[in-house]
Amino acid sequence: xxxxxxxxxxxxxxxxxxxxxxxxxxxxxxxxxxxxxxxxxxxxxxxxxxxxxxxxxxxxxxxxxxxxxxxxxxxxxxxxxxxxxxxxxxxxxxxxxxxxxxxxxxxxxxxxxxxxxxxxxxxxxxxxxxxxxxxxxxxxxxxxxxxxxxxxxxxxxxxxxxxxxxxxxxxxxxxxxxxxxxxxxxxxxxxxxxxxxxxxxxxxxxxxxxxxxxxxxxxxxxxxxxxxxxxxxxxxxxxxxxxxxxxxxxxxxxxxxxxxxxxxxxxxxxxx
Numbered sequence: 001x002x003x004x005x006x007x008x009x010x011x012x013x014x015x016x017x018x019x020x021x022x023x024x025x026x027x028x029x030x031x032x033x034x035x036x037x038x039x040x041x042x043x044x045x046x047x048x049x050x051x052x053x054x055x056x057x058x059x060x061x062x063x064x065x066x067x068x069x070x071x072x073x074x075x076x077x078x079x080x081x082x083x084x085x086x087x088x089x090x091x092x093x094x095x096x097x098x099x100x101x102x103x104x105x106x107x108x109x110x111x112x113x114x115x116x117x118x119x120x121x122x123x124x125x126x127x128x129x130x131x132x133x134x135x136x137x138x139x140x141x142x143x144x145x146x147x148x149x150x151x152x153x154x155x156x157x158x159x160x161x162x163x164x165x166x167x168x169x170x171x172x173x174x175x176x177x178x179x180x181x182x183x184x185x186x187x188x189x190x191x192x193x194x195x196x197x198x199x200x201x202x203x204x205x206x207x208x209x210x211x212x213x214x215x216x217x218x219x220x221x222x223x224x225x226x227x228x229x230x231x232x233x234x235x236x237x238x239x240x241x242x243x244x245x246x247x248x249x250x251x252x253x254x255x256x257x258x259x260x261x262x263x264x265x266x267x268x269x270x271x272x
Contacts, residue, residue: 006107008160011199011225016047020021027229030164034246041158042158042186042189043156043158043186043189044159045152045186047272048114048117048163049118050115050117050119050156050163051115051118051119051120051122051123051154051155051156051212052074052097052113052114052115052116052154052155052156052157052209053113053114053123053152053153053154053155054111054112054113054114054152054153054155054209054220055109055110055111055112055113055114055150055151056109056110056150056151056152057109057110057111057112057143057147057150058106058108058109058147058148058150059108059109059110059146059147059148060108060146060147060148061107061108063145063146064101066071066110066146067134067166069198078114082151088258091129092126092129092142093116093117093122093125093126094114094115094116094117094120094122094123094126095115095117095270096113096114096268096269096270097113097114097115097270097271098111098112098113098173098174098205098222098265098269098270098271099111099112099113099264099265099266099268099269100112100173100264100265100266100269101263101264101266102261102262102263102264103148103172103239103262103263103264104260104262105259105260105261105262105263106160106259107171109261110266111175111261111263113164113207115164115249116190121164123154136194138227151214153212153214153215153218154211154212154213154214155209155210155211155212155220156209156210156212157207157208157209158189158192158193158209158210160189160192160193160196160204160208161196161205161207161208162200162206162207163207164207164222164271166270166271166272167206167224167271168272169272170226170272171195171198171224171225171226171265171271172224172225172226172228172231172263172264173222173223173224173225173262173264173265173270174207174222174223174224174225174231174260174261174262174263174264175220175221175260176220176222176223176258176259177218177220177221177222177258177259177260177261177262178218178219178220178221178255178258179215179217179218179255179256179257179258180217180218180219180254180255180256181217181254181255181256182216182217184217184254185205185210185217185219187254188208188254189220189222189253191247191249191250191251192208192251194247194265195241195243195244195247195251198238198241198243198244199238201241202234202235202237203269204221204223204224204225205221205222205223205224206224207221208220208221208222209220210221213271224271228262232259237240
């Protein structure tokens with residue numbers, strides 16, 4: 001303890017030393033182990049070089065139907081050969097993984113997930129070519145008139161998660177997004193490498209990703225269900241399997257914020 005005296009000399013105030021207080025608080029600060037490599041190198045798949053882009057488009061409510069029609073036409077144009085196909089043509093080394101409208105969660109929102117086979121060079125190549133594509137630029141200009149805002153993230157996929165592949169429908173999709181505490185991505189990956197084995201039994205898992213550019217330390221888990229009741233039953237069944245309760249117990253403290261979107265695939269989505 002140390003004494004502080006007021007300017008009048010009549011009052012003495014006792015306060016705890018700053019160093020003592022800081023030492024006491026440090027007992028409750030989470031320690032982050034030093035790493036010898038970036039978590040992207042430790043958690044991402046080594047056998048391929050895929051980069052993903054997820055787009056969130058917040059649409060003016062009165063424009064949602066028109067926006068969906070425009071988006072489906074755009075995908076149709078690229079997939080049917082009127083323009084060079086981004087799905088098959090090697091000139092566009094990317095493909096649409098899925099495209100959805102939100103049903104529950106953030107309303108009047110479209111979500112698109114793209115895969116770039118070849119990583120950042122493939123992304124740069126596609127963007128440069130699209131800037132020269134008049135049809136795409138016209139679509140982009142018209143799309144801008146219908147949007148309130150938009151944002152995107154560049155993602156890598158977890159090495160222990162299956163790669164998203166087209167699946168028949170009808171399905172609903174849940175995108176669960178987690179904002180982790182900085183420095184905890186490795187710990188999250190270690191737990192979910194075991195958790196995914198529990199959650200794969202009903203084939204509901206579609207893909208797992210973590211951000212590289214955009215909002216950092218963000219994780220996205222994408223799930224497919226036949227309907228909302230199927231989702232409820234599947235999630236409840238996980239609690240009956242050994243180890244699930246421990247995984248939840250240890251991963252919840254790693255999370256700063258989380259949200260869930262229930263999404264309906266558009267007609268042109270490869271994930272039906």
